[in-house]
Amino acid sequence: MEKTALILAHFNVTPQRAEDIFALFGSDEEFFGEFRSDKNAEKILGDKKYREICPAASEDGFSRLKAFYRASGTEVITEFDEDFPSELSESSEAYALFANGNKSLLKEKSFAVVGTRTISGYGRQAAAFFGSGLSESGVILVGSGSEGAEYSAISAAKSGGIVLCLPNGLGRLTNTQRTLISGCENRLLLSLFAHSTPQMGYNFMINNRLIARLCCGMLLVEAQEGSGAVYTVECGMEFGKEVFALPGEIFSNQSAVPNRLIKELKAGPVTEISDILEKLNVKYKGVVGLSAKNLDGLSDAEKKIIEAIRAGAKRFNDMVEFTGMSVSEVAALLPIMELMDYVRKDGTGEYRVSV
Numbered sequence: 001m002e003k004t005a006l007i008l009a010h011f012n013v014t015p016q017r018a019e020d021i022f023a024l025f026g027s028d029e030e031f032f033g034e035f036r037s038d039k040n041a042e043k044i045l046g047d048k049k050y051r052e053i054c055p056a057a058s059e060d061g062f063s064r065l066k067a068f069y070r071a072s073g074t075e076v077i078t079e080f081d082e083d084f085p086s087e088l089s090e091s092s093e094a095y096a097l098f099a100n101g102n103k104s105l106l107k108e109k110s111f112a113v114v115g116t117r118t119i120s121g122y123g124r125q126a127a128a129f130f131g132s133g134l135s136e137s138g139v140i141l142v143g144s145g146s147e148g149a150e151y152s153a154i155s156a157a158k159s160g161g162i163v164l165c166l167p168n169g170l171g172r173l174t175n176t177q178r179t180l181i182s183g184c185e186n187r188l189l190l191s192l193f194a195h196s197t198p199q200m201g202y203n204f205m206i207n208n209r210l211i212a213r214l215c216c217g218m219l220l221v222e223a224q225e226g227s228g229a230v231y232t233v234e235c236g237m238e239f240g241k242e243v244f245a246l247p248g249e250i251f252s253n254q255s256a257v258p259n260r261l262i263k264e265l266k267a268g269p270v271t272e273i274s275d276i277l278e279k280l281n282v283k284y285k286g287v288v289g290l291s292a293k294n295l296d297g298l299s300d301a302e303k304k305i306i307e308a309i310r311a312g313a314k315r316f317n318d319m320v321e322f323t324g325m326s327v328s329e330v331a332a333l334l335p336i337m338e339l340m341d342y343v344r345k346d347g348t349g350e351y352r353v354s355v
Contacts, residue, residue, distance in 0.1 A: 003028040003062045005078035009096035010065050011053050012194045013045065018095050020044045032058050072195065074170050075099045087213045087239075094192055094210065098170050101188035105161050109280065110140040112211050112236075114229040115149025115221035120254055123222040126246050127152035128312035130219055133273035135160030136353075137282055142215050144207055145180045149221040149229070156312040158184040159352065163214065165190045167207040169197035183348065208232040217242030217280060219270060220261065222254040230257055233267070242279050243267045298342070301325060302333055306353055309343060314350040 001022050008018045024040055025031040035041050035057040042050040055061060069076055077083050077097045085106050088094045111134050113127050131141055131153030141157040143150040145164050154162050162184060166177065170191050181187055192210060193203060208228055212218070212235035220243070223229040236243050245267035248255020261267035270276055277283070298306070304323040313322035320330050334351070337343045344354045 001025070001028050001031065002078050002080040003059075004031045005080060005096050006065060006069075006076045007053065007056050007062060009076060009078070009098070010056070010194050011049065012197060013049065013053075015093055015095050017044055019092065022095075032062075069098075069195070072171060073100050074195065075103070077103070085214060088210075091213065093206075093213070096192075098191045098193070098195065099188060100170050102161070102186055103188065105140050105163050105186070105188045106214075108140045108161065109138075109282065110142040110163060110215050111276070111280070112143050112215040112218040112232070113141065113149055113153035113221060114143065114211075114218055114223075114232050116223045116227055116229060116254060117146060117148035118254075119148040119152065119222055120252070122248070123149060123246070123254060124152045125311045127221045128156040129310050130221075130270070130273060130276070132156040132310050132312070132353075134276065135162075137273070137277055139277075139280065139282060142211055144204075144211065145177055146228075147176065151176070151180065152312060153221075154180060156310075158187075159346075159350075161186040161188075163188045163190060165207055165210050165214070167191075167193070167203040168199040169193045169195045171195040172198050174199070204228055205231060209235050212236045212239055212241065215241060217244065217276065219244040219246065219276065220258050220267065221246045222248060222252075223257045224253055225257060227257075233257075233261070237266065242276075244270045244276055244279075246270060301329065302337060302342070305330065305333060305337065306342065309351050309353050314352070316349075316351075319351075 008021060021041060021044060025034065036054050056065060077099050079089050079095045083103055083106065113131050115123060115127060127149040135141055135157035140161040140163055141154050142163040142165065143154055144167060145151055145154050166189060170189055192206060208231050212232055218233060218236050218241060220229060220233050233243055243266065245258035245261045247262060247269050248258055250259065262269045268275065305319055308319045308322040311322065313319050316330065320327055338345065341354055343351045345351050
């Protein structure tokens with residue numbers, strides 16, 4: 001009932017009510033032929049939603065919606081499609097996804113870096129470090145891209161592959177979301193919400209569960225009790241995903257939850273990328289850390305530049321600001337580091353760590 005599912009999703013019919021409609025009609029043909037006169041359908045959906053759907057409950061109505069989404073570059077993946085994620089088909093929480101971008105990323109191993117929006121400098125640097133390292137090792141970063149930890153991690157992973165799960169329709173992208181996907185070719189936008197749906201409070205909780213369903217594990221960078229990031233982690237635990245936490249200062253409220261989860265043995269502590277990749281059974285392809293053997297020959301200034309790039313400062317001016325070094329110092333070191341193949345400059349003007 002792929003056609004029926006698209007129509008119901010377009011009108012934001014909840015999963016439970018959609019499943020009741022699927023059971024009531026059994027096929028697209030029956031839905032198109034009987035929906036507009038079926039009192040049971042009206043009872044399931046409620047009078048208002050039923051009347052909204054009636055004009056679209058036909059082959060012509062479906063064709064118009066299909067053309068609309070095709071024109072917007074959006075594909076509606078339903079539970080009746082082979083591309084629908086198995087993590088969702090095994091639950092009763094979703095029957096359709098609105099997608100724009102590279103669908104094949106849904107079949108790749110993905111990981112979420114989550115945390116508070118009011119992130120500290122330490123948390124921002126750590127999120128970018130882990131996001132970049134995971135991406136360099138072929139792991140897809142999945143998240144909402146919200147300000148804070150998620151934004152920092154996904155920004156640092158844009159050279160790899162990213163999946164953005166949005167708490168709004170794909171036709172209502174925010175400026176932050178547009179900035180995040182700018183220049184990223186290997187990406188996929190996903191939403192459980194119809195094209196023109198704005199961000200609303202409850203959407204975030206639904207979206208957090210989607211992220212927890214799709215990822216194979218997650219890292220909590222910083223968070224206070226009761227935050228959305230904590231809810232995402234709780235969902236991850238509920239779904240049996242690998243959960244990690246970044247150790248932080250014992251006097252910091254931002255680190256209260258990560259430290260508690262580590263203490264209670266509910267999350268594994270991480271201090272380097274390999275802590276995560278070993279659990280995911282993924283071989284590390286980037287720099288293990290600034291103490292790595294293959295960086296022993298670098299000066300402290302060169303190590304600062306490596307650290308800056310790993311933290312997301314991939315352009316020349318950003319490196320100067322991040323390291324606190326002078327323009328002339330950075331300008332003198334970069335060509336030498338390129339010659340030694342420690343860093344490489346791509347076609348966009350950004351530098352990548354190549355060791």
